[in-house]
Amino acid sequence: MSVSGTVERPGSRAHRGWGRRLASGSLKLHGLLVFIFIYAPILVLIIYSFNSSRLVSVWEGFTFDWYAKLFQDEAIGKALKNTLVVALSSTVISTVFGTMVALVMERYEFWGKLPFDALLYLPIIIPDIAMAVMLLLFFVMTRIPLSLMTIVISHVAFNISFVAVVVRARLADFDRSLEEAAMDLGANEFQTFWRVTLPLLIPGILGGALLAFTLSVDDFVITFFTAGIGSTTLPLRIYSMVKLGITPEINALSTMMLLASMLLVGLSLILQKGGGGIELG
């Protein structure tokens, strides 16, 4: 293909080979260092969570004590319950609404579509802190008392957009001839939707739901501003624990949360293998 073989410069090939080996060697080393940078903090956290010393940094021996303490801690149990209640309810609501709106945006033309599209993207773009103060101010001014409910409302407000984006990606490369085939075989629109469109969309919808769930469990800033007394979630609990001082219990709790999110990632990867439309990142 290339003519390089015919116009050989003296020593150029050998020189290039040497330079390339050096470049690829340093790229490998760099890659290794970056991955150490990424995983070191996590490993440190896990190792320290089994450290029997109360002084977090001195290693004294292996123990499960902090985990045992964790499971007896009522405040953390309540925070976990709150987190799950918020995450599950906001995920269900935003998945249903987000899927509906994705169908409209991908398949219909209507008046005001463009500005609505912008509105749909805005919660993704806007900084957490701005959305948090906005919602707090709104709840204060409308005299809606802060509680678990206000957290759920706020989480749905940003999760609808994320679900819609994921489901729309799935809809965009949807093979519509399958729906036409169903119609040709005598299915009406309703049957076509329930028997063809929806089943094919399920991986995308599940992907969106999983993203919404993760975002909800992960959220600190918006929850912090919209939570009432007694509606502490796990991130809020960790925050106040960290602010009070570093203790081995935080390490154990963090490790448990790490484990939980690894499980979720595993689940999403399996979903993806099954043809899901969810993109990492």
Place this chain on the structure above:
Amino acid sequence: MRRILKYIRQREGLRVLFLIFPSAFWLIVFFLIPLFIVLAISFGRRGTYGGVVWELGVENYRRFFDPLYLRIFARSVYIALATTVLCLLLGYPLAFFIARRPLRARNALLILLMVPFWTNFLVRTYAWILILRGEGLINLVLQSLGIVHAPLPLLYNDGAIVVGLVYAWLPDMVLPCYAAVERLDYSLVEAAQDLYANNVKAFLRVVLPLTAPGIIAGSILVFIPSLGAYVTPDLLGGAKSMMIGNLIHQQFLTVRDWPFGGAVSFVLMAVMLLGTLLYFRVGRKSAERGA
């Protein structure tokens, strides 16, 4: 009920309305209206006991240009820029490294890169406290090796914020760079070399321009959230390393000057919106070029 459903089925306009209504209602009531409330308040004035006095004016926006607040803004921009540059230095070569592996290894490496970033943001930030603090891992190692005798002040300063932010947003840099590098046609690099370009020249004249959209997209994706950071400076930064996010928090919850807090929020949002528009422009341009 059946008749209503049938009616909805027959009318496309009604169907659109039915599908769009829940989301539209939610986004308008719990997003757009709060947004306009803050916008309106940002033109008001703080009452003596907090709250808002409706004397409209741009005083709050003018106050933002007070050296005190301008310095916080400048520091935020500086920290976000440092984060972006560091992410680029770490992420761009990593994108090359990943892109030149065999396909299976590539996917495995990308997953390996993403896994930690699915874990709780607070947990990830907290892990750095364990490493950076006075009795933390780095100081422990340095002291036991006898390199330093007193612990280094690694935590509670701007450097710690940058480390925390780089750790938080690195994948946002790697993924767009990776997408650009993967698309790169290596025969172009070879052509440049055949035309007597040395490695440096081939990189600067061929590789860099061709992967520029990825670099720009990644930089915007890192810069925007870094600028609006709130948790990272709160936990890793010192008393003096306040960023815009912390200023907004302070104005709303501590000082209770809602109008000024609202104005600061809007300045932040304006900068971010600009960045996002830029991001989409770059995306469209590179798509056009790629076609």
